Amino acid sequence: MLNPYPKLQSLDNSVGASKDQVFNIDGKPVPVTILGYYDKINDIKYNNKTNAISFTMPFNYNITRLKDPANNVYLHQEIHIPKPSVLSATGSYEGFVDGKNVDNYLVVDGSNKTTDVAHFMLTKPVVLQIASQYINNSKQGGNGTLAAAGATTTTAAAGN
Secondary structure: OOOOOOHOOOOHHHOOEEEEEEEEOEEEEEEEEEEEOOOOOOOEEOOOOEEEEEEEOOOOHHHHHHHHOOOOOOOEEEEEEOOOOOOOOEEEEEEEEOOOEEEHHHHEEOOOEEEEEEEEEEHHHHHHHHHHHHHHHOOOOOOHHHHHHEEEEEEEEOOO
């Protein structure tokens, strides 16, 4: 039988990376999966004080490249968070990309009884704004080390 949705045939190939991580939080294992639809996910960490997960993903903040009309920029990352857990206890999440609050671009699918899925969905204008702010901060001596390495840092905080 032919696939009635031929454009979806390669959907599985659109995932740049999938990383599983188990954090020991309050003596309990909390398994988390992070999907990146753009590139590899690196340096996954949990901060107990802020109840936040952070990770990096390679990304080139070249403004000329990002502004090119032929370049369709859309970043999508997912964090799969088990329920119940300390990460999903409040059912509310915050999101940051390189220090910029992206709560307005964070959608949580809580329809599954065992897992919340936090989606970071950043369109081209949002990515341009983050890139411009990040480059400006780097020029002023701010957090510029990741810009030089071409990576973004994403943080998802639960219950804040």
